[in-house]
Amino acid sequence: MMRALALALLAVVATAPAAHAAxxxxxxxxxxxxxxxxxxVWVRNNASDGRNAAIKNNISTKPIARWFGNWSGDIKTAVSxxxxxxxxxxxxxxxxxxxGRDACGGHSGxxxxxxxxxxxxxxxxxxxIGSRPAVVVIEPDSxxxxxxxxxxxxxxxxxxxxxxxxxxxxxxxxxxAYLDAGNAQWVPANTMATRLNNAGVRNVRGFxxxxxxxxxxxxxxxxxxxxxxxxxxxxxxxxxxxxxxxNGHNGEWCNPGGRKLxxxxxxxxxxEMLLWVKVPGDSDGRCGKAPTVDAGKFDPQLAYDLxxxx
Amino acid sequence: MSSAEDPTTWLRAExxxxxxxxxxxxxxxxxxxxxxxxxxxxNGDLPSLKxxxxxxxx
Numbered sequence: 275m276m277r278a279l280a281l282a283l284l285a286v287v288a289t290a291p292a293a294h295a296a297x298x299x300x301x302x303x304x305x306x307x308x309x310x311x312x313x314x315v316w317v318r319n320n321a322s323d324g325r326n327a328a329i330k331n332n333i334s335t336k337p338i339a340r341w342f343g344n345w346s347g348d349i350k351t352a353v354s355x356x357x358x359x360x361x362x363x364x365x366x367x368x369x370x371x372x373x374g375r376d377a378c379g380g381h382s383g384x385x386x387x388x389x390x391x392x393x394x395x396x397x398x399x400x401x402x403i404g405s406r407p408a409v410v411v412i413e414p415d416s417x418x419x420x421x422x423x424x425x426x427x428x429x430x431x432x433x434x435x436x437x438x439x440x441x442x443x444x445x446x447x448x449x450x451a452y453l454d455a456g457n458a459q460w461v462p463a464n465t466m467a468t469r470l471n472n473a474g475v476r477n478v479r480g481f482x483x484x485x486x487x488x489x490x491x492x493x494x495x496x497x498x499x500x501x502x503x504x505x506x507x508x509x510x511x512x513x514x515x516x517x518x519x520x521n522g523h524n525g526e527w528c529n530p531g532g533r534k535l536x537x538x539x540x541x542x543x544x545x546e547m548l549l550w551v552k553v554p555g556d557s558d559g560r561c562g563k564a565p566t567v568d569a570g571k572f573d574p575q576l577a578y579d580l581x582x583x584x
Numbered sequence: 585m586s587s588a589e590d591p592t593t594w595l596r597a598e599x600x601x602x603x604x605x606x607x608x609x610x611x612x613x614x615x616x617x618x619x620x621x622x623x624x625x626x627n628g629d630l631p632s633l634k635x636x637x638x639x640x641x642x
Contacts, residue, residue, distance in 0.1 A: 299626060300622075302626070303625060303626060304625075304626050304627070304628055305626075540627040541623055541626055541627060542623060542627075
């Protein structure tokens with residue numbers, strides 16, 4: 275009797291329009307798996323490669339973020355085209371075009387040519403999402419690599435990031451945007467809290483940790499909680515990039531060996547979300563195990579090794 | 585409802601339709617269960633369901 279009643283109600287509810295809440299998670303029914311991610315394209319084009327099955331089963335069929343920068347063409351068109359094909363799934367996007375990008379690392383340099391160009395770019399990025407549900411990571415490393423910048427450039431960058439937060443707040447109401455806060459061993463938590471606050475973290479959902487890095491989820495959570503404890507009068511949710519943190523950090527950040535895939539994208543898990551922000555198999559630069567592979571280029575051996583922790 | 589009639593039995597049977605099960609649980613005011621079902625549906629996994637205490641209060 276009870277089961278019959280429940281299933282009858284189930285049938286009625288299943289055909290009714292979904293009730294929409296404010297969060298992008300409530301507006302969707304799972305993370306988006308990009309069929310055109312670098313690993314997915316490689317899998318499609320290399321069916322006979324012995325590494326194909328491992329990369330397909332463990333990487334290309336998982337939700338992975340899509341990065342946008344100065345290679346993306348018209349940014350509004352690129353972003354809207356991406357989010358409009360995700361259906362009922364939740365896409366994760368990365369805005370990576372800040373002027374002076376990767377100031378310390380040097381492997382991913384570039385970005386918009388001027389602050390004004392960046393403002394236009396990030397404004398169009400937010401417009402491209404519009405009312406679609408999305409998760410956005412804003413400018414990985416941008417608030418962490420101040421050591422390689424002058425005070426004037428730091429102030430200029432902080433103002434640009436704050437402008438970005440204002441754009442997402444105003445133009446992408448169903449987006450949860452996260453300001454990047456580096457990783458657990460880069461900048462002291464209280465210093466990062468000040469930088470996030472100055473850069474407008476209160477305008478957006480929260481902050482992101484460990485993007486493209488290897489620190490464990492536990493270490494990242496400890497750091498994230500310390501950042502939150504350093505804010506005055508508020509706390510913020512945070513997300514963690516777990517794409518390559520399965521074996522933790524070994525002191526190297528640029529295509530190190532012995533690293534492993536971490537927990538696939540999910541809500542919860544110790545943070546607001548665990549995400550695969552870095553694309554597993556994409557090179558960190560011409561370094562480590564991939565000395566001839568440019569940053570952002572997919573290398574199947576890097577991907578394959580991440581599956582098995584080699 | 586009878587506490588002997590465990591709703592997780594049919595929820596487990598309907599795990600392929602967790603999102604709809606969430607709506608049922610929500611409609612009936614089983615909020616903790618509804619929240620868990622929503623998360624499981626979104627993440628695409630089904631942990632072993634444990635009988636929520638609140639269910640038997642209805």
